[in-house]
Amino acid sequence: DVVTCLRDGNIIMNSSAPKSQPDRVYLYTNDNMDVILDILQATHPQNRKRSQLDIDYIKVLDYLEQNQASAHPGGELLSLLEELDRIEGLERIRLSSLEPRIVTRENVQRFAALKKLCPHFHLSLQSMCDKTLKNMNRFYNVSDELNVINKLHKAFDLPYLGCDIIVGFPNEEEDDFEITYKNLELAKLSSIHCFPYSIRENTPASKMPQIRDSIKSERVKKVMRLSEKLHKNFLEKNKNRFEEILIQKKSAK
Numbered sequence: 001d002v003v004t005c006l007r008d009g010n011i012i013m014n015s016s017a018p019k020s021q022p023d024r025v026y027l028y029t030n031d032n033m034d035v036i037l038d039i040l041q042a043t044h045p046q047n048r049k050r051s052q053l054d055i056d057y058i059k060v061l062d063y064l065e066q067n068q069a070s071a072h073p074g075g076e077l078l079s080l081l082e083e084l085d086r087i088e089g090l091e092r093i094r095l096s097s098l099e100p101r102i103v104t105r106e107n108v109q110r111f112a113a114l115k116k117l118c119p120h121f122h123l124s125l126q127s128m129c130d131k132t133l134k135n136m137n138r139f140y141n142v143s144d145e146l147n148v149i150n151k152l153h154k155a156f157d158l159p160y161l162g163c164d165i166i167v168g169f170p171n172e173e174e175d176d177f178e179i180t181y182k183n184l185e186l187a188k189l190s191s192i193h194c195f196p197y198s199i200r201e202n203t204p205a206s207k208m209p210q211i212r213d214s215i216k217s218e219r220v221k222k223v224m225r226l227s228e229k230l231h232k233n234f235l236e237k238n239k240n241r242f243e244e245i246l247i248q249k250k251s252a253k
Contacts, residue, residue, distance in 0.1 A: 077102070078110045085114045092246060094118045100125065100140045103148040112155040119159035121152055126166050128183035129176045136169060142183055149187050158237055162191040165223060168216030169197045170208030177219055184226060190234040192227035194220050
């Protein structure tokens with residue numbers, strides 16, 4: 001995972017590290033202890049050195065040093081989030097790019113107990129067709145995906161649920177794509193990040209029958225039109241609600 005540390009005391013957990021920006025720092029939490037030290041220094045008002053860190057910060061470092069393995073999926077991540085949730089001065093934690101297997105009933109309960117966790121989740125679904133998921137060598141199916149989404153809806157009041165979807169994976173027939181599309185319509189999502197499959201040399205998928213780029217492009221467009229509709233519906237549901245917000249940047253519009 002990647003932690004995005006906003007300089008005003010907010011932390012975002014993510015799965016890919018774009019370049020650091022003036023208002024935040026993107027860091028991999030699973031690389032080494034210096035990463036967590038950098039996060040804690042960046043969020044501390046005095047930007048103290050390691051020897052000067054408060055006891056709460058040392059607890060986080062000690063936890064990561066002593067717990068390199070997890071007894072169940074997501075356990076290490078949840079324990080880290082619980083440590084971060086106790087730190088004074090951190091106001092928001094945003095978690096993104098979750099694998100469905102991490103969103104167990106126990107973990108969702110622990111998510112919901114975190115006072116600083118934003119109800120914002122981005123799920124790495126990749127497809128919503130069982131045949132395509134099997135071809136992708138995923139260890140879950142559409143039923144599992146829908147259960148994950150329902151668990152989050154039950155645990156949080158109007159959560160923002162996004163997902164990643166790959167279209168045009170080798171052997172994805174038109175019927176397979178339509179299954180994914182129809183399930184996306186039913187899945188109570190807030191948005192979809194859709195992108196076309198791109199071949200990677202020397203992988204099993206590279207040896208499978210490929211889908212034409214023009215077909216992939218049309219499928220991406222169709223899914224993104226659905227995403228716009230879903231996002232609009234999500235915004236409509238938020239009308240007349242009062243929430244504390246964080247403005248990260250000015251809109252280009």
